[in-house]
Amino acid sequence: MTDKTPFLEIKGLTVRYLEDEALPLPVLKNISFSVNEGEYVAILGHNGSGKSTLAKMINLVDDNVSAEGSIIVDGVDVLSPDLTDEQLLDLRRSVGMVFQNPDNQLVATVVEEDVAFGPENLGIPNPELMERVDRALATVGMTEYAHHEPHRLSGGQKQRVAIAGIIAMMPRCMIFDEATAMLDPVGRREVVDTIEMLNREKGITVLTITHYMDEAARADRVIVLDDGQIILDGKPEEVFAHERELRMAGLELPQCTDLCRRLSKRLKEQKGIELSGKFNNIDQCVEAIVELARNVELDDDKRADTDAPVGKGYEASDDEILRLENVSYTYSKGTPYEIRALDDVSIGIKRGGVTGIIGHTGSGKSTFVQLLNGLNRPEDGKVLLSGKDIWQNPKEIGKVRFAVGLVMQYPEYQLFEETVAADIAFGPKNMKLDENEISLRVAEAVEFVGLDRELLGKSPFDLSGGQKRRVAIAGIMAMRPDVLVLDEPAAGLDPRGRHEIFNGIREYNRKTGCSVIIVSHSMEDMAEYCDDVIVMAHSKVLMAGDRDHIFSRAAELESVGLDIPRITKLMGRLCDGGLPVDRGLYTVDSAEEELSRLFKLNCDRS
């Protein structure tokens, strides 16, 4: 290698947010690393680990900070006090940034004009300007949307427009600040594929900030931040080898990687051999396991034909808290924008259980939950709560909303009171409960969501994102509804936050016996936390039943373009590769057991 100077070099960077305190705690502590031109680097860390601050520092868009150390981009120290305006513009031109919220970075009302915004600022004249816009839109595959209005696009499409807006400035490096956190699985795939293509084909240096481990696994190099410090830095497989450190930093291994590492450990302990290769993605994992199976003796006591669905499909019963009977619902009826959101749906929700509802964006699942508490009124059919039509007396619909508590998507944006306690009490107060009862319920709800009691007197606007989310959920729990409905309760949270929220919800279900309905995009969350699952597709219920039943029908799920849990995908691939294993598994534990059986390993849990 020649003595190439790195494109980006950070030395001893310490950053503090300027607040009232004389010397606030630093968010970044003595960070040093460098990135070469053309590298693809993922920066991992939990919410609040300082990773977004780091991104913003490189582009100097955070002015409320004091920083020590140096950030050298392409030979220019951007922290130097005599950085000229021209150098600053040059920095922002060569280092483009894409942010988390797709709505809040598009400026113009037409896609192509938005893409033109950056080059317009640089003073690029036509016809070059038009060429750049066309080329950028073609690169992200959005050419046919050039004349659309951004607000009519999906989240993934908006993010691709935002990326095109940066590409049109012809940057050498791009920073993605949790650019996939607010997207559904389809949108995430679109954006991650685009990012990878920009790096591999266009040679753009990429820094992607994320807490999705499987996104990080696609990078050349992973840097893990915890509490403002770099704790790991290396190739993905090197970083994934430090499982304990990752968990301490609030992160987790990708499930397939986790499975392979566990299997490898067992093999080593019991047979003295190792699973060879890297396990960064599902292909590598399948390859490693199939390779091993060729070389060792297998337990080929093939189980009963595993292609047939197992578990129990949905059957109507009398013990249902909620029931939809032939329900249909249409948005914007009678306009050109008419959308049939639900089409003759009949399904019930078991009393006392945790039921998951899964489906694509636009499959009708959000409409579904808003019908349950009477926010939407069905056009046809009935919604029954404990056997009673909720629209029997439309004036009493308010009571139904207290009985079916709905936590909407990103519920933290609905907080408004002066204190956290008052905000949680808003629902109970509307129920006209007395003061004592209200404070009792607030205390109880705070307990369930695991919120620090000291926060009760604070303003909800001063809390972190994860804390706000908990306050909002507590606000619904405090109404003590018979059914708690949560629409994407963990969207945008890091792995630790996600587990904490879901565990809190499960505990709430166990302790109060209240039925819970969770809407989610994530098959892994469904597999881990729900008893029953309803799958929605094209405004109808595609299938319903218990978890075993649903995930044993993985092929059907995939045929409508839904994800399946990664473990199920892995087991399916092993099965297709000729290994006698059960393809309907969906947790790392059960898959570990099954593979241990296959390789004749002892599978005691210690």
Place this chain on the structure above:
Amino acid sequence: MKNIGLGQYYPARSVIHGLDPRAKVICAIIYIVAAFLCSNFFSFVLLAVSALVLILISRIPVSVVLRSVRALLFIMIFTAVLNVFWTKDATAEPLLSFWIIKIYTKGLFNALFIIIRILAMVIGSSLFLTYTTTPIALTDAIESLLSPLKKIKVPVHEFAMMMTIALRFIPTIVDEADKIMSAQKARGSDFSTGSIVDRVKALVPVIIPLFASSFRRAGELATAMECRCYHGGEGRTRLKQLRFSAGDFIFMFLMLALMIGSVVTVNILGAKFGWIYSM
């Protein structure tokens, strides 16, 4: 809610839709001036006929045009009634005399003139501006027409940028308001019953989060704009440059000739030959 239209833009293919937005702003001004210059029966007839012709060539259904008139119905009736009752005509006998109320023929005509004038102004401005021009094109036109004011330090570019962003975010924020209302309804807020005071109070839990999130959006947008090298209007180029075509000039000239020219001529002739009923 996602599908609310911005403004009242009515997509169609017509001569007026195809004009340069600046030409349309100028035409609208000419038309309004003409409406004010009308002063006798025939010039008002001319005005009314021209409004009908404009509707025809814009290819916008009459029902749609009348919708924008409906909002002003009250003002039209109110001013018309005032004119009927308050016009005094010393030269003629009252048409109707009852108690202290005297109604003259001239008053009836004045009322009719007022209605035609208001109608023509509403139809003229909405046909040239809101119905046939997207709000964003209108913003560009205003920025371009006002750009000479930059010389005296009027922040024309900044104003236009603000307008553009506002237009871009209206659907997003309407959408968000809708979501927050649903969320508060789920917590027992009631927006549809109770006294006015109750209903206004019920909006507090919607307005506060809406403000909070708008500020957050504004902050994030400002950061994103800075990252895309935004530094004001200086040295900026534009993807879509407004360009006058020959058609635009012809149309503006015709408007000027037809409207102001003919109105003034008819007015003068009217005064000279003592045609009936001038205002």
